[in-house]
Amino acid sequence: MFRGFSTLSVDSKGRLAVPSxxxxxxxxxTGGxxxxxxxxxxxxxxxxPLIEWEFIETKLAELSDFDKQGRRTKQMMRGYATDxxxxxxxxxxxxxELRDYAQLKKQAVILGQGNKFEIWDKAAWKEQRDQWLEQIGDDSGEPSDALRSLSL
Amino acid sequence: MFRGFSTLSVDSKGRLAVPSxxxxxxxxxTGGxxxxxxxxxxxxxxxxPLIEWEFIETKLAELSDFDKQGRRTKQMMRGYATDxxxxxxxxxxxxxELRDYAQLKKQAVILGQGNKFEIWDKAAWKEQRDQWLEQIGDDSGEPSDALRSLSL
DNA sequence: GGTAATTGTGGGTAATTGTGGGTAAAACAA
DNA sequence: TTGTTTTACCCACAATTACCCACAATTACC
Structure with a gap:
């Protein structure tokens, strides 16, 4: 399982160093x-990693083309998948194309997320994070059932 | 089960000594x-300890990606989990990044909390503690059913 | 209370890691 | 073809981290 956080820079050629x-x-x-x-x-x-992706790909293939959200998810994820x-x-x-989508500027963050890594623009990530923390903090919102029964 | 309280210092390199x-x-x-x-x-x-964390991680992995709150919780907890x-x-x-999040200055406190330790900035902890003590004391707030049936 | 052991704290040094850029090969367009 | 852009591979520097060693403060023990 991948986990953990790193701040990294995207250089002028669009390269990003994976934490060592x-x-x-x-x-x-999967042979890299x-x-x-x-x-x-x-x-x-x-x-x-390719092996994890292949598993995702088979799951995507099973999504119905007659469900709009499913069709779009499939299109997007497969369409933009780059080796x-x-x-x-x-x-x-x-x-x-992908840098544009994620609005990656110079500073990026990479987050381990189980079977994959997630890559964000640093500023965008901070914004997301703070927004979420606020929600957790105030007790007004309704936590979902799954969360309600979660003891950490 | 971990319990107990210690005051410790975070040195200039961001290191914190665990109580002996x-x-x-x-x-x-778990091999340290x-x-x-x-x-x-x-x-x-x-x-x-890693073994405790892995248990948490499997619980997190079960949260759906299509529930926003669940997704964020997963992202944050796993994303910031550092070996x-x-x-x-x-x-x-x-x-x-984590020092910033917890606003750790020179003085920190570490609290045993069952399956884990909790680390606070010392000043922040004192403030929180006093605030809670006040809240617990006055009877204006509504204790949950679980609390209501708790005898200490 | 005094001494010895343990624990907490700080800092130096060497190795590793992150970052930038130069150059050559490859892909693409005209 | 030729010229241009993109990608791959290489080298080098700067920053960070891991690994030591040393001292001060605390605790335990006699």
């Missing part, structure tokens, strides 16, 4: 083959 | 692997 503590796993897991695609829920990117590999310095090259 | 009476348990429990993450309820940090180990002096290095 994750490199070995990423380069061994990775898949980068967009996160349809947020303006951020997802980075999967990539770590270079000798442990970086990946993020295509222009 | 807890070291042995922390370094033996620990996970440090943020406490989404308060501006403080949680320190889990760490005690160094030769029994300290952990707290990443800048």
């Amino acid at each position: 503590r994750h490199r070995e796993r990423l380069s061994s897991e 083959c990775l898949v980068l695609t967009l996160n349809p829920m947020d303006r951020s990117l997802w980075l999967y 990539c590999q770590l270079d000798a310095q442990g970086r990946i090259l993020i295509p222009q | 009476r807890h070291r042995e348990r922390l370094s033996s429990e 692997c620990l996970v440090l993450t943020l406490n989404p309820m308060d501006r403080s940090l949680w320190l889990y 760490c180990q005690l160094d030769a002096q029994g300290r952990i290095l707290i990443p800048q």
